[in-house]
Amino acid sequence: MTFVEKLRAIVGDKGLVLDAQDMHPYLTDWRENYLGSALAIVRPATTEEVSAVVKLCVAEKVAICPQGGNTGMSGGATPQEDGREIVLSLTRMNRILDIDKVGYSMTVEAGVILKTIQETAADNDRLFPLSLGAEGSCTIGGNLSTNAGGVQVLHYGNARNLVMGLEVVLPNGDIWNGLRALKKDNTGYDLRDLYLGAEGTLGIITRAVLKLWPKPKDVATSWNAVPSPAAAVELLSGAYAASEDNVTSCELMGRQGIELVLKNIPGAADPLADRHDWYVLLEWSSARPPREGANQSGLREKMEAYLGEAMEKGLVLDAVVAQNEAQARAFWALRENHSESQKREGPSIKHDISVSVGKLPDFVTEGLAAMHKALPGCRPVPFGHVGDGNLHFNCQSPPGWTKPQFMAHGEAISGAIYDLVTRYGGSISAEHxxxxxxxxxxxxxxxxxxxxxxxxxxxALDPQDIMNPGKVIRV
Ligand SMILES: Cc1cc2nc3c(=O)[nH]c(=O)nc-3n(C[C@H](O)[C@H](O)[C@H](O)COP(=O)(O)OP(=O)(O)OC[C@H]3O[C@@H](n4cnc5c(N)ncnc54)[C@H](O)[C@@H]3O)c2cc1C
Incomplete structure (x- = not known):
């Protein structure tokens, strides 16, 4: 039997993609930076099939590139160009296996789309707080494997904090069952933590037990023009107490990013009449419903009062508090369409950096200067999760430039930013x-x-370097 026939014997026709045209979407990444090659796209339906495929690959010395929704920003889900790997897609393993409302947990297969998990939690009066722009197509296996962040990290933590147990197929094909719904478990080394953020280089996550929270019953969202990143940090700092510790999101955006969204995303509209250099999207939410009646006191009223005080102090120049869910969604669309609008605009370089929150304003000032110095005429697009000190400190090419023309400056631009990040004691990859x-x-x-x-x-864990070779670290 050939290798492909042996694969077919394990996963059946439904679990194999061999046609060149059908394989193409699995072989390139969301940003279209890479185009890999593969012996086959393999789509197992069960953990046992994943295990059998891995054992076959070990025997045949074929490497494996695990893939979920293929929305990753770092090229981790794209196979190398040499065509000696398979892509192992988890997208057929998409069942919600259990929801424990009393224990606030949900057990899922790795290929479940993040949005489906959010909706299932909401249908059960619970919240799964991981939330990011790609939530309609990324999978929980990919989220856990990249230790994804998103827009609610400042309240709930990143993906690592949202999971209790895992099931993983190891690089030798053995199945590790760590599907424990335990909040406390100090029994030796934490194997679970090893696989979170490992980007498919240590094994394949096949199932997970996720943590749930009470569903928010009161949400306030505002769109604020602020004079500077320093004002944004101060606005957030005061908001923790003013909201009674209910700040769930705080996103900073520069005007350049808003311009790109308004230009490239149909239907996008500026919530404010005047143009400003910086914006903050602030969201507070609580599981406690607002009190009704004449003395109505909910988060929206508290937020309005807080923003009024902030305006007096000069921290906010103009603001609008969403009056309904549709308006809040429109604010969020402006933030979440930053990546898509950058893609439509043309070539860009992404820097997913973090520094401590207090140092963020100085970093932005120095970083913008460094970017302009590295390539005069470039268009910096800084935006992101100010409450986590995490900015997507991106750089759009000067208008009309081709990708090769722009990428010739890539090393100089990124080198300047990463050297600065290092000087600030920060990270060159906060969440991607x-x-x-x-x-x-x-x-x-x-x-x-x-x-x-x-x-x-x-x-030690992957002596044959079979799991996603060439990603994360060279051995
Ligand atoms: C518009 C947009 C917005 C985004 N916003 C954010 C954001 O705010 N915060 C953030 O953190 N990220 C963000 N991302 C990137 C983010 O990493 C991904 O969207 C998501 O977490 C990846 O999930 P995926 O299923 O698409 O994984 P993939 O892209 O398929 O894979 C990502 C990595 O995980 C590995 N992998 C996938 N599944 C498994 C598995 N089951 N077992 C082992 N390894 C696996 C792959 O080999 C690869 O290395 C965004 C992406 C887009 C396109």
Whole structure:
């Protein structure tokens, strides 16, 4: 039997994609930076099938590139160009297996779309708080494997904090069942934590037990023009107490990003009459419903009062508080369409950086200067999760430039930003991971000790380097 016939014997015709045209979407990444090649796209339907496929690959010395929704920003889900790998797509493993309302947990297969998980939780009067622009197509397996962040990290934590247990198929094909719904479990090394953020280099996540929270019953959302990133940080700092610790999102955006969204996303509209340099989208939410009646007191009223005070102090220049869900969704669309509008505009370079929140304003000032110095005429597009100190400190090409023309300046631009991040004690990848795009940067900016420990782990768990070779760290 050929390798492909052996695969077919495990996953059946439904689990194999071999036609070149059908394979194409699995072989390129969302940003269209890479075009890989593969022996086959394999789509198992069960954990046992995943295990059998991995065992076959071990025997035949074929590497595996795990893939979920293929929305990753770092090229981790795209196979190499040499055509010696399979892409193992988890998208057929898309069942919600259990929801425990009393225990606030949900057990899911790895290929469930994030939005489906959010909706299932909401239907059960619960919240699964992971929320990001790609939620309609990314999978929970990909979210956990990239330790995704998103727009509610400042309240609920990143993906690592939202999961209790995992089931993982190891690089030798064994199935590790760690599907424990335990909030406390100090029994030796934390294997679960190893796979969160491993980007498919240590094993394949097949199932997860997720944590749930009470569903918010009171939500206030506002769109604010602020004079500077420093004002944004101060606005957030005061909001924690003013909201009684109910701040769930705080997103900063520069005018350039808003211009790109208004230009490239049909239906997008500026909520404010005047143009401003900086904007903050602020959201507060609580599981407690607002009190009704004459003394109505909900988050919206509290937010309006707080923003009024902030205006007096000069922290806010203009603001609008959403009067209904549709208006709040329109504010969010302006924020969430930043990536899509950058893609439509043309070539861009992304820097998913973080520094401590207090240092963010100075970093922005120095970073913008560094970017303009590296390439006069470039268009910086800084936006992101100010409450996490995490900005997508992106750079759009000068208008009309081709990708090769722009990428010739890539090293100078990114080098300037990453050197600055390092000087600020920050991270060169706050939430998007390393994948393929930042392998060299990781090797450059992480210490030898850290790299040695990572390499030792990889060699111990995947001695044949079968899992997503060439991603995260070279062995
Ligand atoms: C418009 C847009 C907005 C985004 N916003 C955010 C954001 O706010 N915050 C954020 O953190 N990220 C964001 N992202 C990137 C984010 O990483 C992904 O959207 C998501 O977490 C990846 O899920 P996926 O299923 O698409 O994974 P993929 O892209 O398929 O894979 C990502 C990585 O995980 C590995 N992998 C996938 N599934 C498994 C599995 N079951 N087991 C082992 N390894 C696996 C892959 O090999 C790859 O290395 C955004 C992306 C887009 C396109």
């Amino acid at each position: 991971g390393i994948g393929r795009i930042k392998v060299d940067e990781l090797a450059h900016y992480r210490s030898k000790i850290e790299l040695d420990v990572m390499r030792s782990l990889k060699r």
